[in-house]
Amino acid sequence: MAPHAAPPASQAALRRHNLGLVLQTVAARGKVSRAAVAAATGLTRATISTLVEELLAAGLVTELGAQRPGTVGRPGTALAPAATGPAGVGAEVGVDHLAACVVDLRGEVRVRHVVGAQNRGRPAERVLAELAELLWTVAERAAELDLRPAGLTVAVPGLVGRDRRSVLRAPNLGWEDVPVADLVDGAAAGAPVTVDNEANLGALAELWLGGHGAAGPVVAEDTEDAPAEPPIADFIHVSAAIGIGAALVVDGDLFRGSRGFAGELGHVPVHPDGPGCSCGSRGCLEQYAGEEAVLRAAGIAPERPDALVALRAAAAAHDRAALRALTAAGEALGIALSGAVNVLDPQAVVLGGPLAELAPWLRPALDGELGRRVTDRHWPADAVRVSRLGRDGVMLGAAHSSVRTVLADPTAWFTRERAARTTP
């Protein structure tokens, strides 16, 4: 929601802006009266009526029937985001899996598919052809639920081009300059395709859905009077898989850096003279806390498909090698993060992805290093938080990113629908 954005210039832009404002308000509240939408947006009731009629006609909003039967006068009907119609599709290319899901305008996951795949070193065309197949399957399921893709966001573990359609470099996949969007366009059912870095999307999921206090959920409680305030959020989101990705959320927005490469926590030097890294440097965090390094240190072959499950089981069984490996990883994470915290002064650090599952064994050493090394003496002990989104975080961030695009500008969807109806 952007009620404080610069005012739009033309009547068409005004209508587009206000339609988005109303739809976002309905989606944020989940169930809301026209009067409450007027109060939240500052638009007149007459304007709200006109805009709501359009959204009802387009099937983006539904009426829930009489609300507050106890009140005097004609009972208003509550509005809710539609459970059918446009949906956001999120996809993820992992090093060892492919995933896709469909999220409706209410923010609910309606279809979810995750398949194991050894993508490292495979030709990008092959991997993306497989993803396209997965996307077709997911779209068919969605169609059965009367949902149609309105946008597709693809998460990749690598540096993404400025156009958000291609991957410049994904070392853990062995990709260089891959036109990802072009290669999956055919499976997007006409929906616009956006490519983004997995760490960025994981951080956005945390911001939108994580429920971590200040970085709380956007979906406000169902009360008429609840202020529709956007969540305030300033945090570093760290997700380690094969590589270690991080993303910075500052004032509720992704901080992308001057070239879009911010968040490369995995290559912060921890022990400058340490082991050589794939990046050409030495002693990077990835060499201590990357999945492969931790598995090797724990005596578990990283090639095992169930390697992380085995690591968790070993740690839970007090296996000394596993505990030592996780303690060393926690220490390295704490060292790298304390540097980042001293430079950035965030409100919190959130551990996401597979890191979240290993948090019980990482945290003692991690918290110890942060406690010793963060300069701010008031750095709160609970500033390190564990994501509750688990491994779905990245995929959910991708899907919700698509949903939010529809909510912000429903007219783009109207236009596409009209075009689809007029062309046979």
Add this chain to the structure above:
Amino acid sequence: MAPHAAPPASQAALRRHNLGLVLQTVAARGKVSRAAVAAATGLTRATISTLVEELLAAGLVTELGAQRPGTVGRPGTALAPAATGPAGVGAEVGVDHLAACVVDLRGEVRVRHVVGAQNRGRPAERVLAELAELLWTVAERAAELDLRPAGLTVAVPGLVGRDRRSVLRAPNLGWEDVPVADLVDGAAAGAPVTVDNEANLGALAELWLGGHGAAGPVVAEDTEDAPAEPPIADFIHVSAAIGIGAALVVDGDLFRGSRGFAGELGHVPVHPDGPGCSCGSRGCLEQYAGEEAVLRAAGIAPERPDALVALRAAAAAHDRAALRALTAAGEALGIALSGAVNVLDPQAVVLGGPLAELAPWLRPALDGELGRRVTDRHWPADAVRVSRLGRDGVMLGAAHSSVRTVLADPTAWFTRERAARTTP
């Protein structure tokens, strides 16, 4: 200048906003016609005329006489910021010096005083009483030039409270909870007092006056057609004195962090098991590249008042201990900065303060570490820049910060002047 800011709400706010807009445009151009001000601000010529009359009457703007005599029609007179009237005062409390300067609306330094002082461990009241005396001297000189303090900004090497009036902690001075503004208020001649961290003000000076390409000077060239675009700027500014301070400039603004503590580069771990630091941690950058550490490693007593001069002389004379010490410092700076660059992805790193003077001996090792450790392969070789402001950077940032406050809202100055005239 904020021509894209949200529109002001009332007529009074509109006038205040527009007066600031016009004055900032005149100050940015240095010499400019009314027509060019109208073009740059988007205001009508009639509005410009009214606003300019007010600024002329208040003595904030002067007329330079006929401009462009060759053109047809009544020649316009060029406008310029006044060389008398309100001025910004900048003061600096260093560990080994006190400084103050006065900058007029044209951005020119008119008075400048720097005195040596051993402030470490002295009672804050004594240090600030001495600063107040210096400020009186400076104000007297300014009065002789017909300049009156419109704002005082005091730079301190420590963490500053949210109210920007007190220092929470300045370890290198031995200060805890010092109400700096209250203690120097009497010497501010009624001007509002603001306290800020020295690294922040050094970075702002670099942004406003440094002339480093994208982080270029605000003062545009004197051409009627030059677009009055604000400089785009994304950089880490590092200044090492006794401590190592850094500040982040993102999109032309200071990035202060969630608690105002961002930029603590001096306590980024370089060798996690290294020597103990005053902050309670181990192996912080300050232990390798802080002034005291470098001087000791070079065999120069840090207590010597001319210690840094001696270090530079020794390095210039190829003294092996001095060269080794500076190489080690450059290496440590490079390691800590490469971590910060990987996380933040800035356009540039600027070395300021005493670091700038030592740059020739620091840079080979520093550049080498950055070259090896920065993940972005397109990180340009010239991304490390050396400040041309020298040791005056912090004080200049403080004074210009006060000047900019007057430029942004001249009505605050009008009000103060009126009050001064009516009270005997």
